[in-house]
Amino acid sequence: MGRPQCPCCEKIRVKKGPWTPEEDGILFTYIQQNGPGNWRSVPINTGLMRCSKSCRLRWTNYLRPGIKHGNFTPREEGIIIHLQALLGNRWAAIASYLPQRTDNDIKNYWNTHLKKKIKKQQTTSSCKITTSGSSTTQNEFISTDLCATPSPMEVSSSSYSSASNYASSAENISKLLDGWMRSYSNDKQLEDRNDSGVNLEQFGGIEVKVDPVLHDEFESFLDKWLLDEALGGQNEI
DNA sequence: AATTCATGCAACCGCCTCTGC
DNA sequence: TGCAGAGGCGGTTGCATGAAT
Numbered sequence: 216m217g218r219p220q221c222p223c224c225e226k227i228r229v230k231k232g233p234w235t236p237e238e239d240g241i242l243f244t245y246i247q248q249n250g251p252g253n254w255r256s257v258p259i260n261t262g263l264m265r266c267s268k269s270c271r272l273r274w275t276n277y278l279r280p281g282i283k284h285g286n287f288t289p290r291e292e293g294i295i296i297h298l299q300a301l302l303g304n305r306w307a308a309i310a311s312y313l314p315q316r317t318d319n320d321i322k323n324y325w326n327t328h329l330k331k332k333i334k335k336q337q338t339t340s341s342c343k344i345t346t347s348g349s350s351t352t353q354n355e356f357i358s359t360d361l362c363a364t365p366s367p368m369e370v371s372s373s374s375y376s377s378a379s380n381y382a383s384s385a386e387n388i389s390k391l392l393d394g395w396m397r398s399y400s401n402d403k404q405l406e407d408r409n410d411s412g413v414n415l416e417q418f419g420g421i422e423v424k425v426d427p428v429l430h431d432e433f434e435s436f437l438d439k440w441l442l443d444e445a446l447g448g449q450n451e452i
Numbered sequence: 453a454a455t456t457c458a459t460g461c462a463a464c465c466g467c468c469t470c471t472g473c
Numbered sequence: 474t475g476c477a478g479a480g481g482c483g484g485t486t487g488c489a490t491g492a493a494t
Contacts, residue, residue, distance in 0.1 A: 320461085
């Protein structure tokens with residue numbers, strides 16, 4: 216007959232499909248009392264006829280407190296697009312910058328919304344993403360990411376096989392994003408003004424406001440990163 | 453009103469990585 | 474050092490729902 220879906224499901228007959236409110240309640244109560252982790256023991260201790268993986272997935276994607284579903288804000292879209300361009304389809308890494316969102320949510324949103332928007336933008340503009348404001352060179356940096364240049368991780372995944380290398384890169388991204396997000400919050404107050412000195416950029420058809428200073432900082436970082444990649448990681452520690 | 457099609461999301465599958473022995 | 478088990482991750486699928494005809 217069929218292969219078992221995973222080793223943990225070999226011994227017990229597991230239930231599949233959507234979770235019921237009763238199952239959610241049991242799982243939620245158990246995790247509240249025992250904390251997440253040791254998923255192997257969850258179905259055993261709760262009596263849930265579910266695979267341990269299924270329990271973990273249900274918790275992390277749905278039951279975990281603080282999760283927000285649907286209605287991605289332009290700010291969140293901007294972060295996702297930025298990070299997808301930088302990291303590729305590393306949804307868990309991207310999700311770590313959006314604590315209220317799960318990797319599954321981000322992945323779904325990318326596949327169902329953002330990918331289409333970007334593709335549409337690419338076909339209509341032939342890789343010329345324009346800004347709704349002035350057309351300075353600094354406004355063009357992201358277009359290369361979205362249209363032609365593979366993400367650094369895609370350029371050479373082996374270059375980031377070193378955990379420390381990746382960590383330091385992630386740190387840098389984090390710093391820049393922190394500033395970028397702070398900037399965005401401040402700029403919300405200027406939302407209806409186009410003469411605020413904040414550039415309106417289109418990432419795959421989505422307008423995102425970017426502080427010029429942070430924009431340059433991000434651009435420099437990106438350039439440096441890509442340069443390092445081109446040099447083949449010669450400066451690796 | 454009924455049927456078909458498109459879309460969005462929850463969940464599954466299989467592979468990879470990590471950890472303990 | 475190698476192996477096995479558990480957890481984590483990304484790709485994909487299937488179903489529910491809404492829109493279009």
